[in-house]
Amino acid sequence: MEHNESGGTGCPAGQTYLLDNAGKEASARFAALAAIFDPGTIRHLEERGLTSGWHCLEVGGGGGSIAAWLAARVGSTGRVLVTDIDPRFLESLQVTNLEVRRHNIVNDALPEAAFDLVHSRLVLLHLPERERALARMVAALKPGGWLVDEEFDSSIDLVSSANPGEVYSKTYVAMARTMDSRGVDRRFGRRLFGRLRAHGFVDVAAEGRTFMWHSGSPGVSLLRSNYEQLRSAMIDAGYITEREFNEDLAGLDDPGFMMPSPILWTVWGRRP
Known part of the structure; x- marks a missing residue:
């Protein structure tokens, strides 16, 4: 493995990334994300024809599960x-x-026009400068190369429910408000299809995946790690009280707990 550093925080001056990798909850979050989403991500990458010898870029590698899979897939003649x-x-x-x-x-x-595949998952929605970041990813592709980006659309109905026990807790709503206040675009996944078309991509297509998260599932592990990491930000902003937070955190262990996940939109297209 080569290791190269080129600094930068990726956040506006004076702000920190809400779900910073330095947080003690990060390892649990990455494990949950891999368990929930890696099978679908891998399917989409395979369907793009990924094979030995390809040069790939993974933006925002996080816990590294997809980067490691890419490296194994492209083999000794490929690069990641x-x-x-x-x-x-x-x-x-x-x-x-x-x-x-x-x-x-x-x-x-x-590097420009250097990669057969550029992939990212749950990165651009967090960046106020997401359009600039997307343009850099586009420029990094070879002509004919594939871009595969995966982003949430979490702008779902936070009031109604379809099942007894199905809830959007006060803490979930507070988390959404906290993200909105930091410039997160919680609908960006739904916008992606149009953004790739606007960049002139061909063979653009999309798939949305959602899950019912329930007690004991990786989805609830993800909720728990996000809640715990954002606890101070939510309480300090006045979006939720400490008592409400503790009640909602305990509620994740209720055998009857369930809630639909955000939609993860996977959008792909080729650079002409």
Whole structure:
């Protein structure tokens, strides 16, 4: 594994990324994300024809599960560059055809027209400068190369329910308000199809995936880690009280708990 650093926080001056990799909850979050979403991500990457010898870019590698899979898939004749603003969870990927780079997708340069595949998951929605970041990802593709991006649409009805026990807790609503206040675009997944068309991509298509999260599932593990990491931000902003937070956290262990997940939109297209 090669290791290259090019600094940058990826956040506006004076702000920190809400779900910072330095948080003690990050490892649990990455494990849950991999359990929930990796099977679908891998299916979509395979369907794009990914094979040995490809050069791939993974933007915002997080816990590294997809970067490691890419490196194994492209083999010794392929290369994978995986970037993150905080690559602490990627540094253990001791793979000869994989380079880890500390990198700010908004401000730091990337090789242009260098990759057969560029992939990212749950990165752009967090960036106020998401259009600039997307343009950099587009420019990094070879002509004919595939972009596969996966982003949430969490702008769902937070009031009504279809099942007894199905709830959007006060803490979930507070988390949404906190993200809105930090410039997160919670509908960006739904916008992606149009954004790739606007960049002139061909063979653009999309799929939305959603799940019913219930007590004991990886989805509830993800909720728990996000709630705990955002606890101070939500309470300090006055979006929720400490008592309400503790009640909702305990409610995740209720055998009857259930809630639909946000929609994860996977959108793909080829650069002409």
